[in-house]
Amino acid sequence: MDKKVKVIPCSGIGKVFGFMAREAALKTVYELCPEKAETVCLARIVTGDQEVKEKIEGSDCITVDGCPKMCASKNVTAAGGIVIEEIKVLDTVKEHKGEKFGSPSQLDADGEVVTGEIASKIADRINEVK
Amino acid sequence: MSEFKVGVISCSGEECLGGTISRLATRKVLEELKMVEPVTLCLPLYLAGGKEERNFARVFPVISVDGCHQCCAKRSTEKYSGQVSGAVDVADIIGEENALNTEIVRNKDLTSEHLRMIDRVAEDIVKKIGNISPDAYSGKTFHGCGCSEK
Numbered sequence: 215m216d217k218k219v220k221v222i223p224c225s226g227i228g229k230v231f232g233f234m235a236r237e238a239a240l241k242t243v244y245e246l247c248p249e250k251a252e253t254v255c256l257a258r259i260v261t262g263d264q265e266v267k268e269k270i271e272g273s274d275c276i277t278v279d280g281c282p283k284m285c286a287s288k289n290v291t292a293a294g295g296i297v298i299e300e301i302k303v304l305d306t307v308k309e310h311k312g313e314k315f316g317s318p319s320q321l322d323a324d325g326e327v328v329t330g331e332i333a334s335k336i337a338d339r340i341n342e343v344k
Numbered sequence: 345m346s347e348f349k350v351g352v353i354s355c356s357g358e359e360c361l362g363g364t365i366s367r368l369a370t371r372k373v374l375e376e377l378k379m380v381e382p383v384t385l386c387l388p389l390y391l392a393g394g395k396e397e398r399n400f401a402r403v404f405p406v407i408s409v410d411g412c413h414q415c416c417a418k419r420s421t422e423k424y425s426g427q428v429s430g431a432v433d434v435a436d437i438i439g440e441e442n443a444l445n446t447e448i449v450r451n452k453d454l455t456s457e458h459l460r461m462i463d464r465v466a467e468d469i470v471k472k473i474g475n476i477s478p479d480a481y482s483g484k485t486f487h488g489c490g491c492s493e494k
Binding site for chain 2: 237239241284286
């Protein structure tokens with residue numbers, strides 16, 4: 215069976231960038247590539263959940279991280295996922311200096327735009343491999 | 345600086361509504377609660393080498409907020425930092441069927457009914473914070489007036 219690409223955000227709770235990572239990942243799996251991609255709870259990966267480990271191991275994964283600590287990427291790699299792309303929210307944010315993106319629980323208009331751009335990058339990568 | 349810090353760690357699960365509600369309720373408490381200083385802890389940082397997160401949870405009381413019965417936030421906290429001082433299971437509050445809803449996960453899809461669910465979960469977090477024994481703080485601060493330091 216052709217496995218879907220796993221798109222896994224950090225969902226960091228302290229800053230807007232973690233929220234942008236989460237929203238970009240969810241936009242990708244729900245709107246842009248629902249047939250080719252799915253998400254997996256990072257918290258379950260962190261706990262070493264066997265069912266999730268089996269799902270992740272050997273699978274193509276795209277991680278989306280909101281800060282340089284790269285929690286999603288590190289945890290997915292530790293769980294045996296094949297990280298084919300590490301998306302860094304800050305890379306896209308840097309292209310939008312001076313804009314207001316919102317809060318960790320609500321995106322402003324600029325935040326929505328940038329999140330859409332990140333989602334497009336994720337979708338482009340998925341379409342390259344699927 | 346408040347001596348009454350409490351960590352609130354949510355699972356923020358991406359697969360179902362319960363995770364979204366755990367995250368938003370935690371943020372709501374963080375932004376609105378004034379009597380103590382709630383601090384959110386990034387769950388994935390536990391395994392990614394987040395010493396600060398683990399140490400905080402060893403020193404201050406922590407409330408875990410989980411979107412489903414898997415209780416990932418609670419289990420991770422207890423694995424790396426000791427017992428939690430309170431555990432909120434969103435599924436117990438909004439019902440398992442709602443918590444495991446995989447159709448509505450994104451913020452933009454939330455209705456007023458979901459916002460009420462967030463309020464109820466936030467209320468439970470605040471209740472759990474209120475139930476923390478004062479002893480949980482005693483001798484556990486890094487700094488302060490000095491009388492509470494070990």
